[in-house]
Amino acid sequence: MSAQTIECPCGTVLRGADVAAVIRQAQLHAKSVHDMDLSDDDARSMARPA
Ligand SMILES: [Zn+2]
Helix, strand or coil: CEEEEEECCCEEEEEEEEEHHHHHHHHHHHHHHHCCCCHHHHHHHHHEEE
């Protein structure tokens, strides 16, 4: 496991200790900030090593 980041199109960078954690962060961000449901697959495709 390695730390991961997802950069939202709005410029916010989410970070997690592993892929599952960063996906969860991105989904929370998408829902709370953009009122958008982000799928696991979409979030995973955006994840990059930190
Ligand atoms: Zn955003």
